[in-house]
Amino acid sequence: MIELKNVDKSFDQLKVLKGIDLTVQKGEVLSVIGASGSGKSTMLYCINALEKIQGGNIIVDGVDVHAPSTNVNQLRQKIGMVFQQWNSFPHLSVLDNVALAPRIVLGKTKREAREIAEKHLKHVGLGDKLDTYPTRMSGGQQQRLAIARALAMEPGYMLFDEVTSALDPELVGEVLDTLRLLREDGMTMIVVTHEINFARDVSDRIAFFHQGVIEELAPAKALVNNPQRTRTQQFLSKVL
Amino acid sequence: MDYTFHWRPVIKALPDLFSAALITLEAAVLSMIVGIIIGLILAMMRLYGNRPMYFFATVWVELARNTPALLQLFFFGFGLGAFGWHLSPFMIVLCGLAFNNAGYLAENFRGGFQAIPKPQYNAARCLGMSASQTYTRIIIPQVFKLVYYPMTNQMVWAVLMSSLGMLVGFRELSGATQFLASNTFRLFEFFLVAAVFYYVLVKLILLVAHLISRKLFTY
Numbered sequence: 001m002i003e004l005k006n007v008d009k010s011f012d013q014l015k016v017l018k019g020i021d022l023t024v025q026k027g028e029v030l031s032v033i034g035a036s037g038s039g040k041s042t043m044l045y046c047i048n049a050l051e052k053i054q055g056g057n058i059i060v061d062g063v064d065v066h067a068p069s070t071n072v073n074q075l076r077q078k079i080g081m082v083f084q085q086w087n088s089f090p091h092l093s094v095l096d097n098v099a100l101a102p103r104i105v106l107g108k109t110k111r112e113a114r115e116i117a118e119k120h121l122k123h124v125g126l127g128d129k130l131d132t133y134p135t136r137m138s139g140g141q142q143q144r145l146a147i148a149r150a151l152a153m154e155p156g157y158m159l160f161d162e163v164t165s166a167l168d169p170e171l172v173g174e175v176l177d178t179l180r181l182l183r184e185d186g187m188t189m190i191v192v193t194h195e196i197n198f199a200r201d202v203s204d205r206i207a208f209f210h211q212g213v214i215e216e217l218a219p220a221k222a223l224v225n226n227p228q229r230t231r232t233q234q235f236l237s238k239v240l
Numbered sequence: 241m242d243y244t245f246h247w248r249p250v251i252k253a254l255p256d257l258f259s260a261a262l263i264t265l266e267a268a269v270l271s272m273i274v275g276i277i278i279g280l281i282l283a284m285m286r287l288y289g290n291r292p293m294y295f296f297a298t299v300w301v302e303l304a305r306n307t308p309a310l311l312q313l314f315f316f317g318f319g320l321g322a323f324g325w326h327l328s329p330f331m332i333v334l335c336g337l338a339f340n341n342a343g344y345l346a347e348n349f350r351g352g353f354q355a356i357p358k359p360q361y362n363a364a365r366c367l368g369m370s371a372s373q374t375y376t377r378i379i380i381p382q383v384f385k386l387v388y389y390p391m392t393n394q395m396v397w398a399v400l401m402s403s404l405g406m407l408v409g410f411r412e413l414s415g416a417t418q419f420l421a422s423n424t425f426r427l428f429e430f431f432l433v434a435a436v437f438y439y440v441l442v443k444l445i446l447l448v449a450h451l452i453s454r455k456l457f458t459y
Contacts, residue, residue, distance in 0.1 A: 050362055077368035087363035090459055091381045100377060101367035133459040146363075153367055 001025055001061065002047060002157060002190070008055030009039070009046055016042045018212040019056070024190060026156070029183055031199035031220065032192045034209030035235065040192040041084075043209075044159045047190070048072075048079045061156065077105060080150030084162040086142040088134035088149075094121065095130040098149045106153065120148040124178050140171030144178050151182075158182065160191040196239055200224040208232045249424040250433050260416035261437045267333050267405065267412055268398040274334070275341025275398075276391070280380070282342060283349035297346065304343020309401050312336045317408040329410035337398050344397075348390040352383035385457050392449040396442050403438075413437055 002024040009017035016039045024030050032040045045051040047058055049065050049072045058065040063075060089097050098117035102108045108116065121127055124144040134142050143163055150158060160179065164172045176198050182189060183202050193199055199206050199220060206223040208216040208231075216223060216232045224240075227233045250257075285297035304312065313336035316327060327335065356379055364374040384391075406415035413434055421430035 048366060050365065073365075073368050073370050076366055079366075081366040083359060083363065085357075085359055087357075087359045089360070089363075089378055089382075091385065091457075101364075101369060104373055104377065105368040135459055149367065 001059075002188075003059040004043070004047075004056065005059070006056035007043075007046065007053055007058060009042055009051065009053050016212050017046070017053075020212075020214060022207065022214065022217070024157075024188065026188055027186055028205070029187075029189045029191065029203040031203040031206045032190060032209060033194070033196060033199060033206060033235070034215075038209040039212040040209045041161050044081065044161050044190065044192060047159060048076050048081055050081075073105070077153050078156045079159060080153060080155035080157065081159040082143070082146045082150055082161065082163050084165050086139065086146040086163075086166075088137075088142045088145050090133065090135050092134075093130070094126060094132050094134060094137075094145055097134060097145060098152045101149070102152050116152050117148075120151045121145070123151070123181070124148045125174075138171060139167045140174045143167065143171075143175045147175075147178055147182075156188060158187055158189045160189060160193070162192050162194065164193070164195060194239065196224060196236065208235065210235070243428070245429060246426050247429055249420075249426050250429045253420045253424075253430070254433075256416060256420060257413065257433065257437060260411060260413045261441055263411065263416075264399060264402050264413040264438075265441060267330065267337065267402045267410075268395065271334055271337030271341055271398050271402075272391075272395050274338035275345055275394070278338065278342035279345030279349055282346035283353060286346070286350055287353055300339075301343045301346050304340050305347070309336070309340050310404050310407065312340055313404050313408055329405065329408055332408045333402060333405040333410045333412070336404075337401060340401065341394055341398055344394055345387075345391065348387045348394075349383060352386040353379070355386055356382050388449075388453055388457070392446065395445055395449070399442055399445065400438065 004020050004022040007017055007020040008015070020043060032043070034040050042051060046053050047060070047065065053066055060075065060079065063070055065075060089100070092100060095114065095117050098121060099113040102116050103110060103113040118127070118130065121130060124147055126141060126144055126148065129137065129141065134145060137145070164175050167175065172195070176195065179189070179191065180202055191199065191203065203220045205217060206220045207214050208223065208227075208229075210231050216227060216229045218228070223232065224236065227236055282297040282300055285293040286301070289297065313332060316335040316339070317332040320327060360378060360382070361374055364378040365371070369377065402412050403414035405412045406418050409415070411419060417430045417434040421427045
């Protein structure tokens with residue numbers, strides 16, 4: 001379970017998150033929508049301690065993420081994250097991109113790590129690319145590689161930060177299909193996205209962010225088809 | 241032209257010149273290894289260190305890049321000697337070259353580090369890698385590719401700079417050439433042949449560097 005309790009985050013004078021309260025249950029898929037700069041991505045960065053918070057608590061499986069005593073390296077093994085820019089490691093083959101962390105972080109043997117990597121690469125449809133280098137792949141393929149790389153750590157949670165925003169339109173579908181696959185596997189996910197239809201079809205709930213607060217949080221279909229708040233209605237009418 | 245070339249003394253001394261060339265190579269290679277290690281540390285001090293570290297590294301880089309290499313060598317020879325600390329000619333050259341290499345390479349490395357996008361770091365940390373794992377496995381290998389050619393330049397430069405060693409009594413290629421030439425007074429012939437040695441040595445280094453890069457950077 002991921003719990004955010006009254007979380008405040010600011011960059012110098014600029015308040016980006018203002019008292020966020022949110023709970024994501026095991027097995028749930030939560031989508032987060034809202035305009036650029038509304039704090040959606042920043043929230044993800046705070047959940048796995050890539051950014052510090054100025055107030056409140058974030059609890060993952062009972063561990064206070066921002067407590068000084070927390071071992072963030074251990075914590076991050078439980079939380080996979082995929083970024084807008086896929087950030088594949090250019091100097092490693094596709095297989096090594098995925099196998100490296102299980103080997104050096106989880107202490108798997110070379111062979112075990114290879115098997116894990118192959119399994120997850122096959123799962124996202126890259127089973128025939130093992131020895132290729134990421135720079136020779138399309139953005140969509142690299143994004144699926146990034147997903148496999150995160151999954152290889154066998155995390156309990158996955159955070160997706162606008163993973164289709166940097167892709168050419170014809171490549172968006174293959175990445176969204178991979179996310180649907182994870183949904184079927186029962187993965188707990190927080191998906192920051194601009195793909196409203198995808199969010200409606202795939203998530204359990206949707207949170208609408210506006211200027212650092214959760215303006216509306218509701219079951220996915222209800223929020224898209226029947227938004228209650230004026231700001232949600234305005235936002236959806238612009239993007240749909 | 242009233243100069244008559246006499247090659248016989250040079251030909252007789254070829255084995256000596258060859259072993260002197262190997263000493264030149266040894267000094268250059270060792271000074272590069274030390275220079276790379278220190279250069280990496282200096283670059284990281286300038287990028288991520290606290291104020292004293294930043295200051296220390298900056299002074300090093302400034303001195304290494306903006307004073308003559310000869311003076312740097314003299315510092316480790318006559319400079320330290322004046323304080324009663326006498327290094328062997330080999331150590332003087334090694335320290336001088338390593339000091340110079342580290343200063344130049346530090347700036348190359350710094351540029352390399354800055355060229356690696358920050359998200360690469362985040363992506364690695366997100367997988368649970370520690371900061372040091374992230375640097376050794378993800379960041380530094382990429383930096384090495386970026387700075388590989390500047391680094392081979394520095395290696396060539398180290399070979400040529402080592403000739404200054406003759407001025408602190410080191411019998412590398414130039415020192416040995418000077419010594420042998422003064423025994424026979426065939427200065428011009430000897431240094432001409434030494435130049436050929438340097439040329440071939442540098443070409444060999446560049447060839448090896450090229451082969452290594454083909455093996456290392458398959459992406």
